[in-house]
Each structure stands twice: as structure tokens, then as C-alpha cells.
Amino acid sequence: MGATKTEHFTDKQNQIATIAKALGHPARIAIIEYLLKVNTCICGDIVNELPLAQPTVSQHLKELKNAGLIKGNIEGNSICYCIDEKTFDTLKEYFSKIILTVTNQKCC
Amino acid sequence: MGATKTEHFTDKQNQIATIAKALGHPARIAIIEYLLKVNTCICGDIVNELPLAQPTVSQHLKELKNAGLIKGNIEGNSICYCIDEKTFDTLKEYFSKIILTVTNQKCC
DNA sequence: ATTTAATATCGTAATATTGCAATATAAAGA
């Protein structure tokens, strides 16, 4: 016990859960909002912006990248990060569909 | 260490992260989708639907309720659960704003 | 009053996440 029973759920359910999980930490939300503000930036900029050590920021960036929420392009010495729109679209579409369905329903 | 540094982030950032975190598990996504299909149901229905024990389902329902994603109304013996639209709206609005901002940006 | 049914809570083991110091890697500049 302790491990999520991933294999019992559909690919789509796991996909949405994985993306949501990546956004389930305030530091990662802060990183997304910072990227939104500055368009593109390097890891060091985020380290200066957030109250977290460089390895911690690097780890959060990795998780956001694994979930497809950001992209990282090597630019010589540093890595240029920016938001990956596609995955946010996937989420928005998913929630839009939920809301459309729910508005036709009656709650208990 | 090990605990999230919640106090260093804004209320809005923590709010979005909390909601996203609640959706960051395939079982909870499956519960949302089941509720979407059947409109309303009781805990026992979900226990029959998912490959998880009753206490586990109860715990997942509690987290979804704490995040404001579902509502639970006592109906005599059992509890009637249904989706709470408001919180999904909050998420959708948040992602819509992100996408609107990103589409005017150029990635690296 | 007792039993049954539906959920919640407690306790606990297994696993995952968070955060960071120390260290590694890799490219640019002197």
C-alpha cells in the first residue's frame, strides 16, 4: 500500500491526474505565473524570484516539463524556459466539458 | 524539510494549487467522471465502481469535498454526492486566462 | 431494543514528495 493504483484507471484519467498533480504545488503555480509575466526566462531568474534553493527550483521545473506544461530550450550555457500552451489547452477543454455537463444537471 | 512552504506564496497561488492537487489522483478524476455520468450518487455506489476499499474512497471524497470540487448532502442513512460547479469554473477561468496570455507570447 | 446498512475515523505500513547541501556536468569566457 501507499502507491497509487494507476493501472486500474484509464489512460485519460491518468493523463489528467498527472497534469493536475504537476500544478498541485504553489511553487509550480508561481513558476507558471512568473513565466507568464516574463514570457521566457532561465532557471536562475526563477531561483532569484522564489524563496527556494536552486536544486528545489530545478526539481519543480523538471516536474512541470515532464507533465508537458513548460518547454526548455538549451541556449548555450543556460536553458530557456517557456509555457507549453498545448497541455493547458487539454486541461481547459477537459474542464469546459465538465462544466457543460454539470450545468444541465441537478444537485442533491 | 519535506513540508510545502505555503506561507511564501500568495493566497491565489495556494488556492489554485490546492484545487489542482485534489484533482491530481486518477481515483479522484474517476470519481468526478462517475458523478458526471450519474449526476448524483452515494459513497457505496463509488465503492462498487472503483477498485478501492470503502475507507479509501471515503478519504478521496473528503479531499474532493475539502477542495470544494464536490458537495455532500446527508439524506437519512446515506450521503448524496454531486459535483460543485463553482470550483471547476474557478479553474477553467484561471486556465483560460493563462492561454489567452500565452497565445500572445513567443516561446524560446 | 436489536439488527442492518452506509459512512467516517483511527491506526499503521508502504510509498511519494519536498527541500536542500554537496557534488557533478557542461558551456562560455579569460
Place this chain on the structure above:
DNA sequence: TCTTTATATTGCAATATTACGATATTAAAT
């Protein structure tokens, strides 16, 4: 080449999550 700069990885401690058996709670049914 040696140093500097930028980022990633490793290893580990603290904490959180996941899952479930056992048990408690609460209301309906008999």
C-alpha cells in the same frame, strides 16, 4: 587550460499521501 556561470543530479531527512483493516458512528428497518 583554468575559471566562472548555469543547471542537473545525488543523497538524505522531514513530511505527506495512499491504501486498508478494524472500529466507531448514525440512521433506518425489523
